[in-house]
Amino acid sequence: EVQLVESGGGVVQPGGSLKLSCAASGFIFSGSTLHWVRQTSGKGLEWIGRIRNTINNYATTYDASLEGRFTISRDDSKNTTYLQMSSLKTEDTAVYYCATRQLTTYGMDVWGQGTTVTVSS
């Protein structure tokens, strides 16, 4: 079964850092591009960024408003992608999802169940 499972969410103080993980199974992880998307409270889906595969030199792209505070990485030996978040703000409180594309030519057809991050003092 193709699956993504996020972990690492929790409560963190403003200005703090947190690293989320997304473990993959059921597909060839090393060949896949992985995305991170979040849904903030009361708002819609917001794309955070993506990391491409080894053929594309693990290139990363981010939403301009988040670049510099958020960093995406991956470890193909562990079939895991990571989202390192720093200088967190209360508005970063959200459910964070990782997603990828496996069976379709466009879009993201595989999503994790999400992990909740709460930034609060």
Place this chain on the structure above:
Amino acid sequence: QSVLTQPPSVSAAPGQKVTISCSGSSSNIGDHFVSWYQHLPGTAPKLLIYANDKRPSGIPDRFSASKSGTSATLGITGLQAGDEVDYYCETWDSSLSAVVFGGGTKLTVL
């Protein structure tokens, strides 16, 4: 303010049809494929449509979509109570070099 503009809400009676619009520009919808997602907050989003008008395996033909110029439209027929969730359009934006989502549309089945 989302790059892609969707109506905040739409509504229709059970069994009826509803359409959800997604308006963009030449740097996003006008030049790239559009995808549509169904999302119940707190759960994993589901891909409904990819490449403008194609349904992934398992998505019923009650869901359809089209694209014209810098706008896209999602159509849902035979509305059911279970369709009462949020819907998002998504594409790539060449100017931003980023994936962009619409602001989302909440569907109410009256």
